[in-house]
Amino acid sequence: MKNQPTPKKVTVSRTYYGEHTGVIFLQRLTNTAIASASLYPIGLIYGVDLENPYYLGLFMVTLMLALGMFEAVGIYQTKTRPSLQSLFHSFTLAWIVVVCELLFLGYALKLSEIYSRKVLLTWFIVTPILTVLAHETVRFLCYRIFNIKYKIRHAIIIGINELSRQLLETTKHNKRLGIEIDGFLDDRARDRTGDLIEGDFLGRLSELPVLTRQRKIDIVFIALPLTQQQRIVDLIDNLRDTTASIYYVPNVLLFDLNLIQARLDDIDGVPVVALCETPFCGMQGFIKRLSDIIIATFALLLLSPLMLLIAIGIKLSSPGPILFKQRRYGLDGQKIMVYKFRSMTVCEDGETVTQATRNDPRTTPLGHFLRHTSLDELPQFINVLQGSMSVIGPRPHAVTHNEQYRRIIKGYMIRHKVKPGITGLAQVRGFRGETKILEEMKARVESDIEYMRNWSLTLDFKIFIKTFFVLFFKNTKAY
Known part of the structure; x- marks a missing residue:
């Protein structure tokens, strides 16, 4: 038997499955707030005046540092529920780094003499304890008191082998992952697979696309050997008409992980490679959602007078509702209801929906103006706050x-x-409005996928700014 090479140490990007995203969001807010705000009651205990603006500055700097360090040590990114000891170690490690950074800043800016040493020392000592308590309290309140449910994602495993067995056992014994294995697909006869897998044998690989849609599968784990490269490529190609996330489950002893260009994740220690997954996992998802909430809130506050005038104009100019609601596909192909200001005399949302065309007789005079300026899209900021849409x-x-x-x-x-x-x-590239030929829709889809592959907050900002330029100077395809 040939000796297998020792696997290299790899930094793994972990993705949440079982923990509810709302719980994670609340934990992030609560933990960072407690770490910073605990300074104030400690100051009151020692009778120190904290109205000094330098303490406010310390509070703000700590808020930013704690948010980043708690994320960096992986507090929100473990698949299993950590023990209190493990959680305390993580918070303590992150807090030590924050304290060192604060001490360095205080020394560099010559501010160390301004602060009470008793207050700071007590603050430094008790904060890890307080953050652990806050972290667990939020989880308890959400799951036990408010009865928030873990998100369950249904999965299929391709291939029956030791990796499949390990992945099945992991998901069975760790319900917090939120992954339920529906069954397995393999082209070998059932009697050749033995008793290795105790789960359901669903059929052959050719049945994968149909089963994925019928069973509403969220995740497909491909556990085939690398020698079946063409079969793996065909499987991925066959899944392009679904919204299932695709993961390759590699045997890490068989190849050099440095050669992998896809994102490496793990399911409670079982390594998987994300081949087709949302870029908004972990901290990126948090940043994306936070920016959406901020922009949508400000937009609705600033534009509410204009939206009120538009609503009055629609009501006075033509019969029918103010808002047009239409079913569309959202995240993972789930149907959502999208809001727009009504710009037509009809509200189509059935089996047949006719695209708007230039000089469309269905468009009202006010509707023509709204569509040309894209003001009919403003109610979608409500969708953003609801969480069914994003700004970009x-x-x-x-x-x-x-x-x-x-x-x-x-x-x-x-x-x-x-x-x-x-x-x-x-849209900022001009692929908007009516798609007269198939190539126009293909170009739109290619741009969408390019955005997903290259997402960054900077890219979102550029698109946001370019949108205004397109609206005012190049908006010739909106009608």
Whole structure:
């Protein structure tokens, strides 16, 4: 038997599955707030005047440092529920780094003499304890008191082997992962697979696309050997018409992990490679959602007078509702209700939806102005606050159009691995409005996928700014 090479140490990017994203969000807010705000009651105990602006500055700096360090040590990114001891170690490690950074800043800026040493020393000591208590209290309140449920994602495993067995055992014994294995696919006869897998044997690999849609599968784990490269490629290609996340489960002893260009994750110690997954995992998802909430809140506050005038104008100018609500595909292909100001005399949302065209007789005079200026899209900031849309992302299409294009455009459904947006990379490139030929829709989809591959907060900012430029100077395709 040949000696297998020793696996190299790899930094693994962990993705949450079982923990509810709302709980994680609250934990982030609570932990950082406690770490910073605990300074004030300690100051009151020692009778120190904390109205000094230098203490406010210390509070703000600590808030930013703690947020980053708690994330950096992986407090929010473990798949299993850590023990209190492990949690305390993580918070303590992060807090020590924060304290060292604060001491360095105080020394560099010659501010160390301003602060009470008794207050700071007590603050430094008790904060890890307080943050652990806050972290666990939020989890307890959310899951026990408010009865928030863990998110369950249904999965299929391709291939029956030792990796499949290990992955099955992991998901069975760790319910907090939120992954439920529906069964396994393998082209070998059932009697050849033995008793290695106790789960359901669902069928052959050719049945994967149908089973994925019928069972509403969220995750497909491919556990085939690398020698079956063409089969793996074919499987991924066959899944392009679904919104399932695709993970390759590698045997890490067989190849050099430094050669992998995809994102490496793990499911409670079982290594998997994310081949088709949302870019908004972990801290990136938190940043994306936080920026959406901030922008949408300010937009609705600033634009509310204008939106009120538009609503009055619609009501006075033509019969019908003020808002037009239409079913569209959102994240992971789930149907969402998208809001727009009504700009037409009809509100189509059935099996047949006709795209708007230039000089469309269905468009009202006010509606023509709203569509040309894209002011009809303003109610979608409500969708953003609801969490069904993002400010920047692929534009959502009517359900009937999705069903049409997913059959003829390869990889069309991949764009649904992120939330749809009010504006996006395709729109600022001019791929908006009516799509007269198939190539125009293909170009739009290619831009959407490019956005997903290259996402950054900087890219979102550039698209946001370019949107205004397009609206005022190049908005010739909106009608």
